Amino acid sequence: MTSNKLLSVSSLKKSFGGLQAVNVDSLEFSENEITSLIGPNGAGKTTFFDLLTKFQNPDQGNIFFEGENVTSFQSYKLARLGMTRTFQLTRVFEKMSVLENMQFSGSSVKNESISRSLIKGKSLNNFEKELEIEVDKILELLNLSHMKYSYARELSGGQKKLLELGRALIRKPKLLLLDEPLAGVNPKLAEEILDIIKNLSIEGINIIMVEHNINAVMKISERVVVMAEGKIIADGEPEAIRNNENVIEAYLGKVNE
Amino acid sequence: MIEQLGNGLLLGLIVAIASVSLSLLYGVTRIVNFAHGEIIALGAVLTLFFSSSPESSFLYLDRFSPLGSSFIVSSIASILLCGLFGALLELCLFRPLRKNNYGNVAVLVITIGLSIFLRHIFLLFASAKPASYALDLQKREDYFGIQLTPRNVQVLIIGSVVMILVGLFLTYTKTGRAMRAVRDSSELASVSGINSDYIITLTWIFSSMLAGFTGIIQGVINNVRWNMGFLILLLIFAGSILGGIGTSFGAMFGGFIIGMLVQLSVGLSFMDGHTEAKNAIALALMILILLIRPQGIFGSKERIS
Structure with missing residues (x-):
């Protein structure tokens, strides 16, 4: 079926x-x-x-x-x-920063192989730059911009919920x-x-x-x-x-x- | 005390690298691996096996030297074999246990059994006498007031470079990041598209290779014994806990402090003739620090919410 x-x-x-x-x-x-x-x-x-x-x-x-x-x-x-x-x-990934949480969701699927992770090509670097711009936009929307570099474990319960949705937004x-x-x-x-x-x-x-x-x-x-x-x-x-x-x-x- | 500074640096380095590998493995797999010491010993024993001189009484087996008995080549081969051994442990033992939802305590006891088993395998193939690699003897020289042999200095440099590389690997590579993600929350990692079985296998390989590397440098600095890993295991646990369980940089730092303290305490005047008790002071200090900072030096208090 x-x-x-x-x-x-x-x-x-x-x-x-x-x-x-x-x-x-x-x-x-x-x-x-x-x-x-x-x-x-x-x-x-x-x-x-x-x-x-x-x-x-x-x-x-x-x-x-x-x-x-x-x-x-x-x-x-x-x-x-x-x-x-x-x-x-x-x-959320408690031991990662808010930024890393978002980056992780935005890119983890695309490459996981060791060789590609060790040798960062130019396109990957560009990809990460674009990703960060996208992350900034979403954090702005979620009112989390001021927490960008904080560890996720420092967020309040409500902010964690927002970050969770942010992860979905970027993903x-x-x-x-x-x-x-x-x-x-x-x-x-x-x-x-x-x-x-x-x-x-x-x-x-x-x-x-x-x-x-x-x-x-x-x-x-x-x-x-x-x-x-x-x-x-x-x-x-x-x-x-x-x-x-x-x-x-x-x-x-x-x-x- | 100052004359122990060189030895302190060396032991600190050994415990630091071993703590990182133990702590990473614990973080990602949640296994408290008592057999980690034996993987350390495996690295040292295999290197001896590949490279030692035919007269060496350590191994009853005839020397096996398809690699031309170069120490460096033997070391690299041993580290790779340690990685392979780690992979086999995961695939043949710990993954099936995990899939059957064995409790943490059951797995802990299994690692203790594995540790005893492996240790006695080493004893079976080797004598109980310590052995050394076939490296020429070197005299200690003065480096900025610290007494070290040139080879010790090389070990310190190589070891530090390895630690820095490990730190960079975990922080900046995708695979390192994936390991940290699984360590943080394996459920969240898997809904983020990470194959945690794959990452756990990689962690076993990576951690075992690091452990093997530790064993080799321990063998270079001191000697190779069948129970060398077991003897140092407590210090490694102490180092990981002191730094904060599951934090790599914490383990590095905690391990270094513990190794350093153990060796420095040998130089205390009242320890004269009681060097066997050298672990006591370092571990007492560890307990004291943990009473003040239960989460470890670099561990963080979790928000309870």
Whole structure:
């Protein structure tokens, strides 16, 4: 089975002991969409991300990325194909400077061989200069310019989130999976982050995000997928989801009615 | 004390290079490798094997000298073989362990077992008596008030150049950067497109080659023993911890300080006739420094958030 969709999965299953953590029959994501994945805690959202990015191997099922069966690919190969993710607990390279973090994301894929790394050609030097100009622009956008030469571990939690998105901005993956981009972030910063996510989408990066801030989800998403107990229980436009009886019962609660 | 300065520089250099290799390996693989000392000894023993004179009683085997027994050629061959050995350890032992999610403690115990195993393999093929390379004896001369043989000076220069090259490699090359990335967060590295298995294998090779190099210079300065790596292992751990675990420059610095202190303490008057206890003062100082700076001299406090 191939598909011209960006990403599709079929009968994807993963269980831990007796618990069926993920059991998704079929799900497709098309291009140019911001899709949100919501659901109660323990619904299997992060596990689903882990399966897609191969931090865990599925018990069965297939994953297709741009029509290619990538079920057996390791994380780094998927990253090279243009599918990358963030983590619930924000991760940056703590022992590198902000600049290095950005440079790393901008160039790591292009050359890894030792010989090429030892002998820097002229084109590589030019590439790095252009890269730094690009980095400066993005850091300006993220309000991180003053931290350019600081170690990433010196950043606050919110700044790390911004740097994480900055890494995505410079990397320009085809598909970016965001795991709770707004967790533990103040309302003002949350607004900024939402703007950046929108920007990413405009730049042609497809986004699937797990998020609990339901107002943000409804505001930004073009499509909302709801998971509960490992299964997809609803899938559609934000408005339809907001009024879906199953979703209200399983996740949203009566307050949002 | 001043007469020990030359020896202090030499031991400091040895411990510094070895600490960098141990600390890099720990940083990237999270393995506390007790067998690192044996890789150091392997470098020294192989060089002796390739280059020693036929009368040498160190190896029961007949001298193996397809390389014409040149010391330099033998050293290079040994360093390359140490790299190969590191690669084999990763591919045949540590990678399968990692894929099966063995705990850190289990792996630690395995490296202790490996260390004992390798050490006794050396003992099996060599006598327990120390041996020396077939290099001509040199007298100590005075260099700016420091007593060293010309060969010691060469070792100091070559060793320092190697350390600088290692520093440049880690800081400026893509591969060095990838090693630091995996050391920092292997998950983030892999979603950035880095094949961490490949980088870990390279780290094993690189670290083992450095360890082998350390063993060779240790053999040049002192002599070659079957348990030479084990004897110096504690100092290497001390150096890495003192500098700050997982920081290369810290390990370099910490290792140098530890080696220097150990040798200088030999010169203290109350140590007269008790040189066997020379490690005591250096390690006591290490504990003292760590009480004041738990993260090591160059380690940094992590933000907890």
